[in-house]
Amino acid sequence: MTTAIGSDAPRPACGPGRPRARTLLGGLVAGLLPLLLALVLLGPLLLAAPGARADGQDRVDYTLTNQSGKDFSGQQLAGSSFAGATARQARFREADLHGAILTQAAFPEADFRGADLSDALMDKVDMSGTDLTGAVLRGAIASGSNFTGATVTNADFTDALLDRVDQRHLCRDASGTNPVTGADTRLSLDCG
Incomplete structure (x- = not known):
């Protein structure tokens, strides 16, 4: 029809x-x-700025960049990416790097004094000669990383994943108590 x-x-x-x-x-x-x-x-x-998060903090992407000598002291860098970056002698003093991605990056002789690196993904990272005095690395995943010559006085490595060789090297000079968490550095590294 x-x-x-x-x-x-x-x-x-x-x-x-x-x-x-x-x-x-x-x-x-x-x-x-x-x-x-x-x-x-x-x-x-x-529509927010690239990398902006709902909590108002920025996730900055420094993947595969050269940040050598740069000063990130006191900055809010939680969740940011430094994957594959080079940051020789960079300063991260008291920076918030909670949950940051540092995979396969190089931070030789960098200053991480008092930095929050808790829950950071830092596998295969060059941390040789870094100053981690008072840093918090709770729950950090740092397998395959190099901590040769790193200063870890007052650092907290509670529940961090480290290679046995790195753990033994760090235990040689580990001492003190973390001022933020109250964790004994040697105990947090399971130095025995």
Whole structure:
């Protein structure tokens, strides 16, 4: 049954014509409604500056960059990435690097005094000659890293994952108590 335009004849419920178009349009609108609602609610977060987080802190991406000699002292760098970066003699004194990604980076002779490196991913990192005095490395994953000549006085390594060789090297000169957590450095390294 066909219906002429402008005809007063009833239209079939199914089949060709408007009812089907309305069904497709209705389905399209119904499918897009959750997406539109999500954009309205999350739009401000999506339009924020690159790397911005909902908690107002920035996640900065220094992946594969050269940060040698730079001063990051006291900066909020939680969750930031320094993966594959080079930061010889950089200063991270009292910086918040909680949960930062430092994988395969090089920080020889860097200053991490009082820094928060808890829960940081720092596997295969060159930490030779670094100053970790008073640093917090609770729960850090540092397997395959090099801590040769690092200063760890008053550092806290509680629940950190270290290679046995690094752990033994660090125990040679480990001493003191972390001023933030109260952890004994030798006990946190399980020096025995």
